[in-house]
Amino acid sequence: MEINQPEAVVLTERQQAILKLIVQEYVATGRPVGSKTLTERYPVGVSSATIRNEMADLEQAGFLQQPHTSGGRIPTDRGYRYYVHRLMGAPELSSGDQIMIRHQFRQVEFQLDQWVEFAASVLAETAGNVSIVSVPRTLVARMRHFELISLQPRLALLILVTQETAVRQMMVHLPEDTDQAELSRLADALVTETRGLSADEIERQVDGSTDLARYVLEQITFGLRGLNSVERTQIRHSGIENILGQPEFAGEEAQSVLDLLRGGALLSAVLPQLSAGNDVQVFIGDENPADALRRFGVVMATYGINGEVTGILGVLGPTRMSYWRSISSVRYMARLMSDLMEDLYSS
Amino acid sequence: MEINQPEAVVLTERQQAILKLIVQEYVATGRPVGSKTLTERYPVGVSSATIRNEMADLEQAGFLQQPHTSGGRIPTDRGYRYYVHRLMGAPELSSGDQIMIRHQFRQVEFQLDQWVEFAASVLAETAGNVSIVSVPRTLVARMRHFELISLQPRLALLILVTQETAVRQMMVHLPEDTDQAELSRLADALVTETRGLSADEIERQVDGSTDLARYVLEQITFGLRGLNSVERTQIRHSGIENILGQPEFAGEEAQSVLDLLRGGALLSAVLPQLSAGNDVQVFIGDENPADALRRFGVVMATYGINGEVTGILGVLGPTRMSYWRSISSVRYMARLMSDLMEDLYSS
DNA sequence: TGTTAGCACTCTTCTGAAGAGAGTGCTAAC
């Protein structure tokens, strides 16, 4: 994965081992880890006093912190980062998990309009966190077909299908009374005329048409542009129950999670940081771009076909989360979704 | 609204007034209501001792219950029911609220594909509960247009648009290698041939065609049938934060709410009970069809055009919720959605 | 010099007791 902040400080072998154990223990239990617990639960080979000394050093160096004077230590954001970048090992989903996911996906393979939702739910389950998945967006949308359906004399429904297989439905006010027959004639003519064109290209050719045609074409360019505007990016999420079960988000804090997911606040915070094509990116605690995310760990990746189709997906969890599971899941899902996009778009 | 269980027992004027106050007070505060609180906070005109006597009678009659020997009383499900059916008064959203909602709706009026999601979020906000809204389903789906897009020699994407403006995208395995040109020819021919037909009607005409055409038509009938199958009904929900804030669903209980919303468990529990065309239906506590709903109040309505298009919408809250707000909101939203459907379909 | 045992100390969490607060049912008086 991308290394956001290379860690320069050198830790001894033993310090690394201790830090690793503390992170793992804390992630598993959620409670501060003491020196005694460590010696009792793991075959460390040294006494608790030695561990204590090392822990003091690690705290000095900024990798651990004490929530209160006594009662064990927990990793700092920096500690997590060191763990993720140096100690964790390569995150790769077990082949069993991979097979299971592919198998599950096969069941919805034919219902293209449910891919994103399904991806979100699978990702949430394998990562054990809240997942978010954006509907893929193409760089430029091209007209494939549209239908005009008369609703009232001056009101019509426009159904727009793009080359990129996106669909949009819009209500359109008409500048003059128009019946279905006329709308159909107009649509037939304009469909062949504009097939395969982008919004920009359609705009250039607007001139020579009638008022009504011009107006419809305007709506179509508007619709096409909307399909690949960042602001209109739709996201689906899943797995809130996973994070609500965590003790750190039990009561009041639950609200902050929901607030993040609602209204795409999360998306707009994280999106600018993501560069397409990179591997999985990890934001831990204070490393996060937005204040509201300070108490979270975020693991994100882009998926799609280089430069043409892009989406993002990722998971959101407490800083104390299993980064290994999250990273491996996100990485795998990003690949899977990219493969699907490949099948769909690159012909 | 529909009166599920007409209440035969006769209460005196004063008992009704007291029950009404207790329900309102308990809904507002969430804490059991005592006789003293009542006399202090409302101008009841009698002493707390009298209230106590009346409360004892109401408890006897099954309208109130004591969570513990001392500490006030709370309404039973039956008490709520009596309140809702007899004491509450006509639930009608204030015209201010009505205007606000219509105004908000105007902003997404042209993005038809977002109506349902938006309706859910507005309903959640006005009712102050979790809302669910189903995507409207037409009784019978008729072909309007479809596109076949070649992905691989034996794999194509089918985009299906119905007269009823529903859209479905499906992957289709082809029985023989076929290129885009051939697919387009086939689509052109079949579109004009099947335009306006239902799944059944298309099926009847399958015979005389080529293998490939027959196969595509099969897929189309499958797709059309899927669009109005109950099992595939999609629902959107919104406002989980509203219910998670409630003390009764703070910790563990939150899970049960999420479980209900996930996987449409709620829908399948409530749907059989709903009869189209009726007004708002209210299920309080043990009145609910499913066990998992026992601790909830559910207010549901159908919307749509009589017999042709139907959807459901409603809210879910703790039994202790403001039924007045919920019922008035659900009723108004159902009307609003019905109006929108009217514009869309009845021409 | 690194490691370990021991110890005094700190801080959280659990437990139980005490007291305040709210509400009830009953009785007797109005």
Next chain:
DNA sequence: GTTAGCACTCTCTTCAGAAGAGTGCTAACA
């Protein structure tokens, strides 16, 4: 029929003490 008074019950909060876990420091040890 209504009300005041009273003893009683139950919850909730507070507080102190004990238990548990962990720490830093010191002195001894290999």
